[in-house]
Amino acid sequence: MPLWAEIAITVCLVIGGLFGLVGSFGLMRLPDPMQRLHAPTKAATVGVGAVLIASMLYFFADRGHISTHELLITLFIFLTAPITALFISKVHLHLKMRSEDLPTPKEGAGWAGYTATGPARGVRDMPEKRNE
Amino acid sequence: MIVYAIFFAAICFALGLLMNLWRLIVGPERSDRILALDTMAINAITLLILMGMHLGFALYFEVSMLFALVGFISTVSYCRFLLRGDIIE
Numbered sequence: 001m002p003l004w005a006e007i008a009i010t011v012c013l014v015i016g017g018l019f020g021l022v023g024s025f026g027l028m029r030l031p032d033p034m035q036r037l038h039a040p041t042k043a044a045t046v047g048v049g050a051v052l053i054a055s056m057l058y059f060f061a062d063r064g065h066i067s068t069h070e071l072l073i074t075l076f077i078f079l080t081a082p083i084t085a086l087f088i089s090k091v092h093l094h095l096k097m098r099s100e101d102l103p104t105p106k107e108g109a110g111w112a113g114y115t116a117t118g119p120a121r122g123v124r125d126m127p128e129k130r131n132e
Numbered sequence: 133m134i135v136y137a138i139f140f141a142a143i144c145f146a147l148g149l150l151m152n153l154w155r156l157i158v159g160p161e162r163s164d165r166i167l168a169l170d171t172m173a174i175n176a177i178t179l180l181i182l183m184g185m186h187l188g189f190a191l192y193f194e195v196s197m198l199f200a201l202v203g204f205i206s207t208v209s210y211c212r213f214l215l216r217g218d219i220i221e
Contacts, residue, residue, distance in 0.1 A: 006133050013137040013182075017144030020178060024148030027155050027171055033164055036155075040171040043148065043178075051141060051178050055185050055193075058134070062188065069193035073177070073200060080204040084170055087211035092163035094215060 005061035009054045016050030023047060033092050037085060044081050049074055135186070142182045149175045166210055173203025 019042050026039025052070040059067045093102075093111075102111055149172060156168035177196045184192025209219045 001134075009134055010137040013134075013141040016178070017141030020141075020148050020175060021144040024151040024171060024175065027168065028151040033161055036164060037167060040167065040174070043171060044174050047145075048174060048178050048181075051181055054137075055181050058185050059190065067190065067193075069190070069197070070181075073181075073193065073197055076197070076200050076204075077174070077177075080200070084204065084207050084211075087208055087215070088163050088167050088170070091166065091211050091214050092161065095162060 001061050005057055009057050009061075012050045012054035012057065016047050016054065019043060019050065020047035033096075034089065037089055037092075041081065041085070044077060048077055138182055138186050142179060142186075145175045145178050145182070149179075162214060166207060166214075169210075170203060170207045173199060173207075177203075 023040045023043025026042070027036055030036045030039055052074050056067060056070050059065075105111065152168045152172045152175065156165055156172070159165045159168060177199050180192050180196040180199060184190065184196075212219050
């Protein structure tokens with residue numbers, strides 16, 4: 001394997017490992033739940049991305065052909081991370097916040113989810129559980 | 133040199149898995165536990181890719197792709213269960 005490939009792969013791996021460690025450390029140490037939501041995005045973007053770039057370089061330098069599986073994994077994680085973050089923050093809002101505690105949006109429009117009177121059987125039916 | 137870098141990254145992500153496990157056990161809210169599970173899935177994906185690089189075996193990409201799918205679906209279904217009381221209405 002040529003030297004430039006070894007150096008590039010090593011740099012990518014070290015950067016990815018440090019970012020993954022920082023993301024999980026932030027998840028462990030940050031005080032507020034919404035701040036904790038912010039920390040693991042570092043591990044999900046730069047951590048996984050750098051390791052996938054290192055893997056692509058490794059198999060390109062080792063076998064001589066470009067593999068594209070890694071791009072699929074990156075694409076999937078980049079597509080699903082915002083959806084997951086939205087769902088987790090909505091779970092946090094619905095379990096811990098009343099709609100009076102939240103800032104009011106413009107033009108009298110309520111927060112999405114709080115205005116619904118739909119068929120939910122979940123948290124909305126047990127308001128005494130909300131501020132436990 | 134690459135072997136040491138792979139070991140370094142694997143140790144970093146394994147420490148991250150332990151920290152996520154701490155948050156999963158301690159975490160005061162249910163949203164924290166869901167987030168810890170989601171981050172554990174991401175760290176496991178990275179560990180699988182590192183293992184595939186170390187063994188020089190390209191099949192581990194399919195495994196990590198499946199892990200990404202299952203982690204996403206489990207997170208979304210748990211959140212939907214907490215939000216709506218149902219997963220598929």
